[in-house]
Amino acid sequence: MDEALLSDVKNKVAPDGEFQLDERWAMILKNEASRLPKRADLPESEQRCPTTRAGVRWQLETLFARHVFQVQDSLLLPEVFSKLEGCCRRGSVRLADIGSGAGAASVATLDLIARIIGSGQGAGRRGSNVAVDIVLNDASTEAMATGVRLITTFASQPSSGLQVGRAVTVETPFPKSARQLRRLGGAIGPYDFCFMSYALVPLKDDSPYDDIATGLQKTMQLGDSSGTCGVVLQDQFHESMIRRLAAKLGIPCSKATIRQKVHDPSNSNEEQTYSFYRCILNAEPAAVTAS
Numbered sequence: 001m002d003e004a005l006l007s008d009v010k011n012k013v014a015p016d017g018e019f020q021l022d023e024r025w026a027m028i029l030k031n032e033a034s035r036l037p038k039r040a041d042l043p044e045s046e047q048r049c050p051t052t053r054a055g056v057r058w059q060l061e062t063l064f065a066r067h068v069f070q071v072q073d074s075l076l077l078p079e080v081f082s083k084l085e086g087c088c089r090r091g092s093v094r095l096a097d098i099g100s101g102a103g104a105a106s107v108a109t110l111d112l113i114a115r116i117i118g119s120g121q122g123a124g125r126r127g128s129n130v131a132v133d134i135v136l137n138d139a140s141t142e143a144m145a146t147g148v149r150l151i152t153t154f155a156s157q158p159s160s161g162l163q164v165g166r167a168v169t170v171e172t173p174f175p176k177s178a179r180q181l182r183r184l185g186g187a188i189g190p191y192d193f194c195f196m197s198y199a200l201v202p203l204k205d206d207s208p209y210d211d212i213a214t215g216l217q218k219t220m221q222l223g224d225s226s227g228t229c230g231v232v233l234q235d236q237f238h239e240s241m242i243r244r245l246a247a248k249l250g251i252p253c254s255k256a257t258i259r260q261k262v263h264d265p266s267n268s269n270e271e272q273t274y275s276f277y278r279c280i281l282n283a284e285p286a287a288v289t290a291s
């Protein structure tokens with residue numbers, strides 16, 4: 001793991017330790033939200049699991065950036081960052097984003113890859129494009145459609161160094177979708193990262209922990225020595241839920257706290273400290289290499 005590169009990328013996404021969106025992302029998100037209708041009386045169920053375009057807009061304006069920051073903080077753990085670096089050296093990355101919504105976890109990853117490429121250091125020295133294959137799995141086609149647009153808009157900026165190959169959406173609810181996700185992983189190559197960001201709450205409505213854990217392991221193709229890194233995140237209010245899943249998976253669960261600057265709908269920049277829980281599956285040992 002290249003410590004100088006990690007520190008450079010960290011300083012860019014979280015200057016002075018505070019995560020914030022850069023201007024490019026703020027503009028892309030704002031444009032995407034403005035394409036969607038706004039509804040003042042949005043039901044709570046639409047905020048949690050948006051099935052309508054107005055619900056997706058609420059998610060984009062309210063939760064999206066916060067979840068991006070929490071995924072990024074997790075990808076910047078040395079043992080996880082080394083995997084991201086390896087993808088940049090190889091020139092390709094394959095992502096599975098379960099309960100993707102509008103793709104916060106995928107967006108977080110692509111932003112970090114673009115910053116590694118842009119750094120020109122270590123793995124970024126390679127200088128050419130990183131090919132991206134993404135599988136989004138969500139019960140909401142509207143949310144996934146927005147996710148695909150966000151991903152392709154970001155990647156199509158000339159400076160991103162990213163090239164989207166396949167952006168596939170899977171509408172079958174997880175964990176039923178696990179077999180399909182695994183098959184797709186067989187076709188495009190084993191996933192480098194498999195995310196479940198803030199999806200445990202709706203998933204738990206319909207499925208037992210055993211089924212969720214087995215579905216995740218199946219998607220990651222654990223046992224096939226694929227080296228997929230799994231990242232599961234959930235907010236502080238559902239600690240017992242993520243701890244129970246971690247126990248089923250036989251891995252630790254830890255609390256993290258980050259500082260973030262979020263742009264709220266009333267158009268002010270709000271600074272917050274936020275705690276959440278995460279489990280990381282199958283991370284690589286972070287051997288330090290000279291840059």
Ligand SMILES: C[S@@+](CC[C@H](N)C(=O)[O-])C[C@H]1O[C@@H](n2cnc3c(N)ncnc32)[C@H](O)[C@@H]1O
Nearest residue numbers: 049067099100101104138139173174197198202
């Ligand atoms: C709170 S959102 C999280 C979205 C995104 N991952 C993030 O971090 O911002 C939860 C998502 O899970 C999706 N969802 C609910 N049940 C699902 C299921 N059985 N399979 C896949 N996705 C599901 C919802 O449609 C919603 O988009």
